Amino acid sequence: MINLDGNNWLLNNQCLVCNLHPGEPLICHACYNDLPWLDHRCPRCALPRALDSPHPCGHCQKEPPRWQQIQAACHYDFPVNELISRAKYQQQLHFIPLLAELLLDAIPPDQRQVDLIIPVPMDRQKLRTRRVNHALLLAKQLGKALGTPVADHHLHKVRYTGQQKDLSRRQRQQNLKGSFAVKGDLPARVAVVDDVMTTGATLAEITGLLLQHQVKEVVGWVVARTDA
Ligand SMILES: [Zn+2]
Ligand SMILES: [Zn+2]
Helix, strand or coil: CCCCCCCCHHHHCCCCCCCCCCCCCCCCHHHHHHCCECCCECCCCCCECCCCCCCCCHHHHHCCCCCCEEEEEEECCCCHHHHHHHHHHCCCHHHHHHHHHHHHHHCCHHHCCCCEEEECCCCHHHHHHHCCCHHHHHHHHHHHHHCCCECCCCEEECCCCCCCCCCCHHHHHHHHCCCEEECCCCCCEEEEEEEEECCCHHHHHHHHHHHCCCCCEEEEEEEEECCC
């Protein structure tokens, strides 16, 4: 059923995943229900677990993260990984509103109250190749839906950190040290938005920095979470 080819949705307002079911906005019911939803997750780090529990996973109990919580919509699996990669590497930006909707659906209504939404920034070099920061586009969609201000001028990536794909969690942490900077006054509760969370090293670095600048609580909002 899943057919990400073609761009017929443009003409017929079809489901962005299967390209069928004209008239349905963004995604049809069947594709929506089939998404790799991250239903049971640790409330602190969003790693998957067998059953829902209000208690953090063993890892978070042993080494509590500096952020307050992570809200993640889906496992980083097909077709969500494909949607993200199309938006990110092929500039198929029409997938952004769908990704934002999935993320919004995964955030419980009582957890949506933040003072400011900040996208994970991109360094200049990456911005030149990708042309646009997808995290900013996602953040804007969420801000519009929630009526929450979005700002990308407070947090900056000041150093190019290269590809992190093949680095371990510890190497990533090392690599990211001092690569972000904060400008201006920040409110108490901030949501940091990104498309994918892998080891959490980026969010940990950003959280540490924000907590040194007036911010009291950081929550992470990501569309997808890798399973390890
Ligand atoms: Zn569909
Ligand atoms: Zn955890």
